[in-house]
Each structure stands twice: as structure tokens, then as C-alpha cells.
Amino acid sequence: MNPLHLESLLAIVDEGSFEAAAHSLGVTPSAVSQRIKALEKDTGRVLVRRTSPATATDAGEILVQAARRMRLLQAETDARLQGRLGRVPLSVAVNADSLATWFTPVFADVATFGEATLRLRIEDETRTLSLLRRGDVLGAVTRESRPVSGCETVGLGRVRYRAVATPELAERYPGPDWSRMPTLRWGPSDELQARDLEERLAGNQQRPRMSDIPSTEALVSATLVGMGWGLMSELQADPFLRRGDLVLLDDRVVSVALYWQRWRLESELLERLTDSVLAAARVLPAV
Structure with missing residues (x-):
């Protein structure tokens, strides 16, 4: 199978x-089209x-996953042969809440x-695994503890x-009245909320009403100005709760276990990335 065709x-x-x-490849669209047609002919x-x-x-x-593995290994091989690192792409799927809080030391x-x-x-942590399964990413922060084929899993925490809102909003909808209090969510794919x-x-x-x-x-920001109540991670909410900008609406805790899934691939960079993710996740309670 022609590596150029896989790269295309x-x-x-x-x-x-x-x-x-x-x-991105520095060739004509016609050349890319011909490579794909040749690859489709080879595979039927x-x-x-x-x-x-x-x-x-x-x-x-299936071929995309193989091509991504080949790209990473080729980049690391070139780095060793030339005594320098090339532009090695480390593709990772992560949920937005993690990215905004505990994940940032990875940078x-x-x-x-x-x-x-x-x-x-x-992506939502319930959906990141599909990117890993398709081979779109090398690693993913996910809720799924069972590894997909070709991958390994380790618990992050x-x-x-917690449900939070401004004191004024909580006073306006006592109870709380969940059926009337305006609600905030990430979007239609926010399965947790x-x-x-x-x-x-x-x-x-x-x-x-839902925003x-x-x-x-x-x-x-929308929660802080009273646009609605929302589920907020304790990592994000604690500073605002201590200052009194937000209040807890009840005692309910929604606990989500996160896992790091990565390809089972001998790669120095992927190992270093994994070590970095695990170190950053030490701020989380254990799974």
C-alpha cells in the first residue's frame, strides 16, 4: 500500500x-484525487x-488509523536520525470542562x-471515545473505562x-423550582446536564427556558450574571462560592469518573504526553 496514498x-x-x-500536502487537488482513486482501487x-x-x-x-500511526512513528524516526524533533502531531480529544481546569498544565x-x-x-467526555476508535486522535479523556481495540486505559480521577446560581436567582426561584428557573447548558449534546x-x-x-x-x-460568565443556573465543576465553582458570587442550590453532587485512553503504541512522545496528562490529573479525587 503506497504511503503517499495513505498520507493523502x-x-x-x-x-x-x-x-x-x-x-497542506503541496500538491494539486487532482493529484490528491488520483491518489485516493488508486487507494480505493487497491482496497476494493x-x-x-x-x-x-x-x-x-x-x-x-481503518486506513486512517494506520496512517496516523505511521505518521507518528515516521516523525519520531526522523527525529532520531536527524538529531532533532520534526513537527510531530499529538492529537488528543478532551472535554471542555477538563480543558478549562485541570488539563492546562499539559501545555x-x-x-x-x-x-x-x-x-x-x-468533545463531550461521552463522545471523545468515538474519535479514538476512528483513529482521529492518539489519546482521549473519556468516561469509558473499558479500552477500545488497540488501546489501553488508566484512571484519571x-x-x-454542583448546581450553582447567583444568590439573587436562587431567591427568585425558591425550592429550587427547577421547572421555572432558567437553565444553562453547553448545548444539545450536553448529556450530563x-x-x-x-x-x-x-x-x-x-x-x-434553556440557553x-x-x-x-x-x-x-453567564452563570455569574444571573442568566441561569448551571452544573459547574467544583474546580471552577469554589472561588465564586467562597466569595459569595454564587451559591449551591442543593446538596446533590454529580460525580463523573474520567479515564485516559491511548493507543497501545511504542512512542516516546506518546509516553511523555501520557505522563503529563496523569500528572495534571492529580488534582482530581481518585476514581
């Missing part, structure tokens, strides 16, 4: 189109969905990895979430 397939998946892949399978953005088929995902560590690059994919709200409503058919704020930092 990976570029299409990463960049989202044949044209963008051609630009359609490998790319010609959609916008372009995505890999089930067969294509300082990656800054010492020579010229290695970090590519983050932001627990993130504890959706499940928690259903449990709080306890069968009440009336639904509060979607697809940014952890913005969600905190």
Missing part, C-alpha cells in the same frame, strides 16, 4: 476536503465520503517536547459537579 487520505480527513488536503472499497466536510467510510477509518509540558504540535479536539435536569424535574412536564452556551468560560 489522512490529510483529507484532517483538513475536511480534497482542496485543503492538497494545499470506497474510502472517502465526498461530502462537506469529507469524511472516511468505515473501511477508510507547559508539551512546550518542552521540541517542535511537537498538540492538536486538541473538544473524578470531577464533581440533560440527564441531571430530568432527575431534578422528577416527572414534571413543565420545562424551564445554550458552547464555551466553558462563557458558561461561567
